[in-house]
Amino acid sequence: MLKLDQVSQAYGSREVVKNLSFNLLPGQIGCLLGPSGCGKTTVLRCIAGFEPVAAGLIAIGNETVSSPARLTPPEKRRIGMVFQDYALFPHLSVTGNIAFGLGALGKQEKQERVDELLALTGLLDTANKYPHQLSGGQQQRVALARALAPRPRLLLMDEPFSNLDVELRERLTQEVRDILRREGMTALIVTHDQNEAFALADVVGVMHEGAIQQWDTPYNLYHQPANRFVADFVGQGAFLPGLVLNNEMVEIELGVLHGVIPTDCDATGCGQCVLDCCVDVLLRPDDIVHDDDSLLQAEIENKAFRGADFLYTLKLPSGARVLSLVPSHHDHAIGEHIGIKLAADHVVAFRRAGANAP
């Protein structure tokens, strides 16, 4: 439905998007996730047609809409867009806003479509209100309804929840996902918030410095990060130095980990990570569990109460630090030593920064 092929975009000499490629299938919800300034919003604006592309091509359906030689204007692309600040028309009521893009339809059909969307987004009570009379969450829904009304081929959303408070954000994320599913909408969402990305998207692209680092399902991003940046940016965790024993075993301070050692364990692709290679092994907080009987002891350096569990920062005898998620009835004081053990079922390892392949 949406295809980006080797898309690049630059402001002057500064390249903000580099050789970006990905595909969205019809009905799929995709997400570009990355820190601010990584170029994700630029990608969205290129797809919408507000920015030209310097190289590569963008196709919606089977139609090429952007290439260095061609730029279909935004109004001809049949896409919908939800803006970060919603950009509602302040002089129009909720109904007027939703009907804005329904120019070609007859009066009767227009009203039907508007009513349908008002019902879908739970805005029936506010049909005649004006944007300034609405709460943030309601404005967000109007923006979504307005974008969906003309039945666009593709919906783009730019940081759609960033202006809402946390609680509302979580609820609306679910709602929006349901609405998009019901409309069978193909959508691309840009966000810096991984919770949002994970909750909404079928497939997520982690962006950094204008390039997609990994295009994958949320599950794989967390458990099989393609490189150090993705490992750092997605989820919490710590790196421990490890020694590759063979292509199924890595030894770290906490013991030996079994699993397939990826030969391309480094983003630069050394391809040589074999015997005796020094690597950094990623340990997620759920990879280390509390076990009173364990001989392996670590000092609690910091703790954060999170309701159902504690997130402990532990200092190992070597001085290295790891995170551990522990059920909240195990309340230990900072400075205490507790027993821990490894519970990782696979290995995520990257070549040590600065280490040379043998």
Place this chain on the structure above:
Amino acid sequence: MPAKPSVLSARTPAPPAGVFAFARIGGWGGLALAIALLTVIPVAVIFSAWLTPEADILGHLAEFVLPELLSNTFWLLLGVGLGVTILGVSLAWLTAMCEFPGRKFFSWALLLPLAMPAYVLAFVMIGLLDYTGPLQTWLREAFGPMKLPQIRSRGGVILVMALALYPYVYLIARNAFLSQGRAALEAAQSLGLNRWQGFRRVALPMARPWIAAGLMLALMETLADFGTVAIFNYDTFTTAIYKAWFSLFSLSAASQLSSILILLVLVLALAEQRTRSHMKYSGVGRAASHRRIRLARGQALGATLYASLVFGIAFLVPLIQLLLWAKGAAATDLDSRYWEFLRNSLGLSALGAAIVCALALLLAYAGRQRPGPLMQLVQRIATIGYAFPGTVLAVGIFIPVAWLDNVIIDLLKTQGWQGTEVLKGTLLVMLLAYAVRFLAVGFGPVDSGLQRVTRNIDEAARVMGTGTLSLLSRVHLPMLKASLFTAAALAFVDIMKEMPITLMTRPFGWDTLAVRVFEMTAEGEWERAALPSVAIILAGLVPIIFLAGRGDNTHA
């Protein structure tokens, strides 16, 4: 489909600032520059008068006129400056922060003097307080002969102008106090300051940039004033420029005097723009959450008395006197000529307001299409005209138009045309001068209205299939309607009150209400000047109602 550059090009990276940017600035930039030239040319023309000095007139000016003008202007600025600051700040503080009987009423009523032009207040005061006026006559009859201070004096002019202009300081300072809220003041009190110390050490310093901006505006109006000083026979630059042109028939002397005046004005305008850049630290606490200081009984009564006194002297009593006079004169003066003045005034104001709105809209759009520091500078130059006195603009625009007229006449003569004027006899000079002087009045609301139409709103409309033209008609115009209306109303009223430009550049037969006021007061016919004044005041009340409404919203 080929790339479509028109609207999209606005999103491409801004051109680098600097001299070379002019080459890339394109149609919108050229338009903005053209509008800015309207203010630049008159100033350039005025200063160029020094290139062809007329020695005898210059000598006469330097010896007999300039010293008096400078000293008169100095004392006037000092007196009015002190007066408006004291009146404006004290009233603003009382109505914004304190509770006393009548506070709600006074908080908007104290703005009403804005509707009464200073020249109207001036002749009413003279009529009331002169030797032959009702007050002195009554005092003499009651208490026998006595010597009272003269109203026709330096003190009299200062009093009248301070009473007419204090609302500038009052309005801005009040908004500053209101938006400060009480948070800062409460913080000061929690640190051990009493109320008075809190005012002096926290509220007043915080509001200082606003107060200064209001003061600068009031001083610019003082320098620009023509009608008041003419009525008082208190010679300042504006009256001297008028006399140089219409008594000495020396446009060059008028220009040279104008150039000195404009230097003074530019100093004030620069000072004002500088203080504006300090008007940032407002958002301490929410205005909505503030509770007013309860004054003790005696203090509260004092406050009410003080506010009533100012309101009475600056507005109520003069208005009543005007209405009485107007009633007396109505029988004889309310004839077809009066309706002609009214028609001319309304027509000119409407035409001028339309031009101002059109230029303001173009200038604001230019800024939106080509944003950048260079465009900001151009916009600033284009809107600096509010600081230029009308007399100066009249001279500075008449001269180049007259020159252009001669060029056209010479050209037409070669075609066998006989005549002495083409442009001079038209409304052109007057309308151009209005446009320069009141562009800022229109630009403010239009520009801030356009700011609310964010880029995302444009893009939202475009994504939904809206082309450029329908974007204008379906989004921009509806969103700008209120701003354009405000701009038109403000410009309309300002032009209606305007005296010197109209007086000096009107074509034959285009007498307006303000011109009528000037002519009648020149002959001391207060009663007959009252009738047109009432119409001017009525029109002037319209924007005050806007302002008062807006002020109320901030503390509702």
